Amino acid sequence: MQRKDSCLQTIILPVSRHSDWRESLKRQINECEPGLLELDCRDWSLSYKDFMNILTLLEKFHLKINLIRADIPETIVSASSLGLQASLNIKQPQCSTSSITEDIAKKKESEPLTFHQGTLRSGEHLEADGDILLFGDVNPGAKVSAGGDVLIWGRLLGIAHAGKRGDINSKIVALQLRPLQLRIANKVARGPQEKPEEGLAEEALLESGQIIIKPARINSLRTA
Amino acid sequence: METKTRIILICSGKGGVGKTTLTANLGISLARQGVRTAVLDADFGLRNLDLLLGLENRIVYTAQEVLEESCRLDQALVKHKQEPNLSLLPAGNPRMLDWLKPDDMQRIVSMLTDKFDYVLIDCPAGVEDGFKNAVSASKEAIVVTNPEVSAVRDADRVIGLLNTHGIKPIQLVLNRVRPRMMASQEMLSIEDVTDILALPLLGIVLEDEQVIVSTNRGEPLTLTGSKSPAARCYSNIAKRMQGEEIPLIDPSKEGSGIRDKFRRLMQTKIF
Numbered sequence: 001m002q003r004k005d006s007c008l009q010t011i012i013l014p015v016s017r018h019s020d021w022r023e024s025l026k027r028q029i030n031e032c033e034p035g036l037l038e039l040d041c042r043d044w045s046l047s048y049k050d051f052m053n054i055l056t057l058l059e060k061f062h063l064k065i066n067l068i069r070a071d072i073p074e075t076i077v078s079a080s081s082l083g084l085q086a087s088l089n090i091k092q093p094q095c096s097t098s099s100i101t102e103d104i105a106k107k108k109e110s111e112p113l114t115f116h117q118g119t120l121r122s123g124e125h126l127e128a129d130g131d132i133l134l135f136g137d138v139n140p141g142a143k144v145s146a147g148g149d150v151l152i153w154g155r156l157l158g159i160a161h162a163g164k165r166g167d168i169n170s171k172i173v174a175l176q177l178r179p180l181q182l183r184i185a186n187k188v189a190r191g192p193q194e195k196p197e198e199g200l201a202e203e204a205l206l207e208s209g210q211i212i213i214k215p216a217r218i219n220s221l222r223t224a
Numbered sequence: 225m226e227t228k229t230r231i232i233l234i235c236s237g238k239g240g241v242g243k244t245t246l247t248a249n250l251g252i253s254l255a256r257q258g259v260r261t262a263v264l265d266a267d268f269g270l271r272n273l274d275l276l277l278g279l280e281n282r283i284v285y286t287a288q289e290v291l292e293e294s295c296r297l298d299q300a301l302v303k304h305k306q307e308p309n310l311s312l313l314p315a316g317n318p319r320m321l322d323w324l325k326p327d328d329m330q331r332i333v334s335m336l337t338d339k340f341d342y343v344l345i346d347c348p349a350g351v352e353d354g355f356k357n358a359v360s361a362s363k364e365a366i367v368v369t370n371p372e373v374s375a376v377r378d379a380d381r382v383i384g385l386l387n388t389h390g391i392k393p394i395q396l397v398l399n400r401v402r403p404r405m406m407a408s409q410e411m412l413s414i415e416d417v418t419d420i421l422a423l424p425l426l427g428i429v430l431e432d433e434q435v436i437v438s439t440n441r442g443e444p445l446t447l448t449g450s451k452s453p454a455a456r457c458y459s460n461i462a463k464r465m466q467g468e469e470i471p472l473i474d475p476s477k478e479g480s481g482i483r484d485k486f487r488r489l490m491q492t493k494i495f
Contacts, residue, residue: 119422121384122377139380139420157420 008066009033012040021046025054034062040089041070048078055082073113073133077153080135088113120144120158129165140180149173159183160204168206173216177202187211229337232344233362233391237378239349241370242399245435246458247346248276248444253462255310256446259341262301264332266358267348268315268324277304278442279312287332288316297335306447311340326360333361351385359386365394366426371401371412380421395426397461402431403475414475427461428473429454453478 011028013021021044037058046054051068058065068079068086079086114128115135122141126132131148138158144150145161149170152160156174161183163170168185179191182204189204189211196202201216234247244267251263264287265273274280285300290313304310313336316324336343345362348354359365365386369379379396386394398417405411418425432454438445445455446462460470 121387122380124384137420137422141377141380 008036008038010038010040013042013044016043029061032063036066037063038067039065041068041075043071044075045072046075046078048081051078051082171203171205173203175201177204177213182211184211229340230342231333231363233347233358233365234344234368235347235365235382236368237351237382238375241368241375243368244273244276244346246368246397247273247344249446249458250462251310251344252307252444252446253459254342255307257466258309260309261342262311262313262336262340263344263346264313265315266345266354271315273346274312274314275442276439276444277312283314286314286316291328324357326357329357329361351382359389362391365391366397367394368397368399370399371417376417376420383421394423396421396423397427397429399429400431401428401475403478406475425472426464427457429457430478
């Protein structure tokens with residue numbers, strides 16, 4: 001009840017190319033009253049460390065974060081890793097000059113990202129028409145299939161199918177890629193025999209008709 | 225009193241990993257610690273918990289008659305002679321499979337909750353009707369698995385199903401561990417198993433030939449006060465269930481002591 005009465009305060013960070021979010025955040029915090037706060041990070045890619053700094057700053061002003069909003073999954077992941085409640089702004093049009101992000105904005109509008117939290121156990125099957133972002137492992141015997149990309153914040157030990165309706169540009173990204181089988185569009189490949197290097201995120205994609213695995217690029221999650 | 229009763233499902237998915245043996249031994253160990261324990265055989269089709277406990281010839285009525293109200297619950301309960309704190313509620317005959325519904329299972333278990341502190345339900349293998357019946361009446365679960373790929377895979381599937389039924393907490397018992405094979409990496413290691421299943425490990429049970437002997441005799445290892453490795457493991461698990469803090473055994477250190485070596489030598493058949 002109290003929360004509704006006191007009217008949830010919202011801080012919206014400026015779009016990344018205009019100014020620095022830190023200054024804007026400080027300015028906006030000064031105007032807030034102690035209590036709960038909703039923080040919209042827009043298209044800022046904030047790391048775990050950034051959120052730690054934000055939290056200590058907010059603590060000084062007796063503010064608590066109720067919800068984090070962001071346009072990009074990376075920020076959501078760092079926020080949730082700190083146990084904050086986070087939600088992705090999907091429909092929000094992105095105003096960015098970069099051609100890559102414009103592409104994503106278009107893609108996002110047609111195919112929403114599906115979130116799943118928790119490990120997929122043997123026999124379970126997660127399926128979506130758009131992209132899938134999964135927090136947790138895909139155990140042996142479990143399967144994920146997406147019309148777009150498959151992004152796994154965890155270990156992939158089961159079967160993953162990206163671009164199940166024939167999108168050859170789809171890819172599969174996981175913190176640990178040790179699948180039984182990989183499928184991209186209509187291509188099928190058996191998983192690698194050897195264990196991958198510890199702590200090295202990898203991605204699988206189609207290159208000249210073959211599924212290849214290589215270290216994940218830093219923006220793999222973003223270009224989803 | 226009613227809320228205090230712990231209703232624990234013992235399941236595995238795969239058959240032959242040691243659900244029934246664990247149920248029988250835990251039942252005896254718990255009863256020995258002075259808690260009133262009931263073991264319920266939910267494996268109606270292929271029941272053999274009564275065999276393991278050596279109670280087969282004392283069964284007069286079964287859960288089926290209780291449900292039909294042709295006998296009272298205490299008539300159907302078979303008290304163990306040496307451990308009066310332990311009672312077995314035998315399943316009906318295999319034909320019961322056809323008409324038993326989750327509701328019936330819940331009724332049986334709710335009758336038991338007034339009289340006992342622990343109700344251990346021995347779940348049938350598989351994930352079909354028998355499993356669903358057993359799950360519907362349970363609150364917690366112990367998943368038994370062996371350090372082999374197929375057992376772990378099935379356990380993983382079962383854990384997924386238990387989660388959807390809201391069973392909590394779910395704990396893991398790793399059965400039939402062979403320290404030597406683990407050391408030489410011929411067998412999945414404890415980490416390999418817990419890594420995939422991501423469950424708290426309630427206990428490890430070492431592979432032990434004495435288990436087969438005790439099964440055939442109808443005397444669970446924990447009953448005879450045997451000092452064999454598996455008997456120790458079972459009673460440790462029962463103590464942990466009661467909240468005692470007992471460290472897990474380290475398989476790599478098992479069997480390296482002089483006494484163990486001597487015992488193994490004595491058991492080796494030279495001729």
